[in-house]
Each structure stands twice: as C-alpha cells, then as structure tokens.
Amino acid sequence: MKQVTALALDGVMTFDLACAVQAFRHGPGEFGAPAGFEMRTCGVRPGRVWTPNGFDLHVEHGLEALAEADIVVVPGTGLPSLPVPDPVLDALRAAAEHGATLVSICVGAFVLARAGLLDGRPATTHWGYCDLFADLFPAVRLDPHALYVDDGDVLTSAGLSAGLDLCLHIVRRELGASAAAELARWNVTPPHREGGQAQYIPDSRTRPVADGIAATLAWAAADPAAAKDVSALAKHALMSERTFIRRFKTEVGTTPRRWLEAQRTARARELLESTELPVEVVAVQAGFGSVTALRAHLRAATQTTPAGYRRSLRR
Missing domain, CATH: 1.10.10.60 (Homeodomain-like)
Known part of the structure; x- marks a missing residue:
C-alpha cells in the first residue's frame, strides 16, 4: 500500500484537495476504497484549516505525517504568491530526501518551487499564474501548455480539474491502465484528455483603443x-x-x-x-x-x- 498524504495549508483550494481524495481515498463503487493507496490529510498542525471556499476543514495530523508518506500531494492555495512557513518548506525537503514522490495540483507548484524542489526541473501550473510563476522562479523549466508534467519523483499539474488528470496518471503509473480507467469511469471523466491546457486559455484578440486601423x-x-x-x-x-x-x-x-x-x-x-x-x-x-x-x-x-x-x- 502506498501512503498518500495531502498537505492542506491555510487558504487551501478544496477542489484541488478533492482531486486527490477522489483518486486515492474513494475508489469505484458507492463505498469503494482504491486498492493500493491509503490517504490522509495534514496541516501545519492538527486542527482547523481555513479555506476561501465558505467552510473550514479539520485535520487530525500535523507536518510529522509527511515523514511517513510515499506520495505527498500539495494542493493550491487562494493566494499562491504569499510566503510559505519555513517549517512547511523544511518538511517538504525532508520528505523529498527520504524518497517521497512530490505532487502539486494547480498553484501548489508555488509551494514546491519555494522549497527549491523544482529548480532545474520541468513543471507546470495554472495558465493564469504562469507569468507570475516564471517571474518568481526563473530556475524552473516552466511548461505553460501541459495538463501535467511527470518528472519521475516530482509531478505537477495545471489548474483545477487538471489535478484529477494528474492523479489518474499516478494511479495508472502505480496500478496500471485498467485501474485508472475504472476510476475515471466512476468519476465520469476521460481516462486521458488530449492536448494540453493551452486549449482552455481564452484567445487573445487585440482590441486597439485608438481609431487608426x-x-x-x-x-x-x-x-x-x-x-x-x-x-x-x-x-x-x-x-x-x-x-x-x-x-x-x-x-x-x-x-x-x-x-x-x-x-x-x-x-x-x-x-x-x-x-x-x-x-x-x-x-x-x-x-x-x-x-x-x-x-x-x-x-x-x-x-x-x-x-x-x-x-x-x-x-
């Protein structure tokens, strides 16, 4: 069994977190549990975690849970440009040193990048934040078009529902195509989407303000x-x-x-x-x-x- 631990920081986007929950905690069927994974959620400390989604979360574990994880999932937060507490960055670096696979969903890539875990690596994030990300973390080889990037022990996804694409990819990588296809059917989503997130970026038609042409x-x-x-x-x-x-x-x-x-x-x-x-x-x-x-x-x-x-x- 792979131990999956999701890190819920204050401001966590619950949709991002739910992508991991749907893949690693709830398998196909009304009460199905996915074979091969055990998942729990931690915060900086046990207790209340604030979200911008109109409700708060309660987590039972603190950062010590990251030390026991085979896979660490970092969902995005509502304010990705804010600093991340040093204990969080230290815990993520320690998890990487112990051999954990690190996964970010949406703007969770900002957290991994602040820990220096994406330096020199290919990565992606939500298209709406790519310019900011590139300015803050020039050492990261940002791919603004990808739905997700698999760089072995570090994986990153584009925005929102692309997190589910990445989680399904991890299921496929760990358990095989059949398990991923069955889970995708239960979640009413394609096992694999064609193309990248560029197809969802609004087209930029120039609208000059001057009369001219x-x-x-x-x-x-x-x-x-x-x-x-x-x-x-x-x-x-x-x-x-x-x-x-x-x-x-x-x-x-x-x-x-x-x-x-x-x-x-x-x-x-x-x-x-x-x-x-x-x-x-x-x-x-x-x-x-x-x-x-x-x-x-x-x-x-x-x-x-x-x-x-x-x-x-x-x-």
Whole structure:
C-alpha cells in the first residue's frame, strides 16, 4: 500500500484537495476504497484549516505525517504568491530526501518551487499564474501548455480539474491502465484528455483603443476568410501596404501576418466549439483554406488537433 498524504495549508483550494481524495481515498463503487493507496490529510498542525471556499476543514495530523508518506500531494492555495512557513518548506525537503514522490495540483507548484524542489526541473501550473510563476522562479523549466508534467519523483499539474488528470496518471503509473480507467469511469471523466491546457486559455484578440486601423481590424476579426492577406488588410484601410504595416506595428504591437493568423485560429476554435461543421468547412470559413494549415496553427496554439479540440470541449 502506498501512503498518500495531502498537505492542506491555510487558504487551501478544496477542489484541488478533492482531486486527490477522489483518486486515492474513494475508489469505484458507492463505498469503494482504491486498492493500493491509503490517504490522509495534514496541516501545519492538527486542527482547523481555513479555506476561501465558505467552510473550514479539520485535520487530525500535523507536518510529522509527511515523514511517513510515499506520495505527498500539495494542493493550491487562494493566494499562491504569499510566503510559505519555513517549517512547511523544511518538511517538504525532508520528505523529498527520504524518497517521497512530490505532487502539486494547480498553484501548489508555488509551494514546491519555494522549497527549491523544482529548480532545474520541468513543471507546470495554472495558465493564469504562469507569468507570475516564471517571474518568481526563473530556475524552473516552466511548461505553460501541459495538463501535467511527470518528472519521475516530482509531478505537477495545471489548474483545477487538471489535478484529477494528474492523479489518474499516478494511479495508472502505480496500478496500471485498467485501474485508472475504472476510476475515471466512476468519476465520469476521460481516462486521458488530449492536448494540453493551452486549449482552455481564452484567445487573445487585440482590441486597439485608438481609431487608426480599428475598423479594418474589426472587419478582419469578424470575417478572417475575407481578409486573405496583408494586402487585403491594407486595401480595406485605404493605405499602401508599406504604410499599413508600419501603422499596424505601432498600434497593435505585432505584424499583420501574425495577427491575422491569430484571428483565423480564434475563429476556428469558435466554430469547432459551437458548430458541427466538418473540419474542412471550418478551415475554409476561418480563412486557412486547407485542413493542413488549420491543423498546424491549432496545434501550435492548443497542443491538439481539430478533432481532439472539439472532443475535449464537448466533454
């Protein structure tokens, strides 16, 4: 039996903690217990743990429980940029030295990074916090696109439900694919999601505040298939192509070609999410012209294929 200990710090996000509970404490069936794991939850000390979710927790164990764990799970907290108490960092380092596997869910990666346990390693966290994480911990090889990263004895997940993806991965790694598939069915979730968290990041359409070329941008964003190339954009703006490119870079901060590709990708995502149109039609309506071009740009933006993107959003 593997001993799993989850660390509930003040401010713990109970959804993150529940991902571990569903994987390591409650197995398939009404009263099922997962074979192969025993799980308990600890805090800095036994007793009350505050959460930002409208209720508090009571834990029976303090940090000493980490010394006995085979797997330590660190859920995120509501304020990940705050300092972590030194005794917590020391206990996590000691658990790592004793051979425990360390797992973070969502912004729990901030805690592991503060302990220095992610230095030089690949890791991920919630996409909304990746910029902050990269600024605070430049020594970590941050992958902002992954749903989770398995680096052997240290594993990290992206935001929220990606924690369940990671926990299912650990079950698969420890107990095999059949056990993970059965647990996934009980939790009404796919055993493995395609792509990474990039497919869930809102598309960033530039909305310039100045008048300038705003009308042309609005036209191209509404119908990227009509804006075939940079010359079409310049013609709509009643400018020479050279003048348009110079104005565009000044007002938007990127090149017209890159911006237009982003609009086409965003339009393709909308169509894949909200319609049943064949992929070939989506490619044409988004302005790519070919499925090959659509696949290449969508994979660059979301780390998955058009079919995979549509399936993951429909689930």
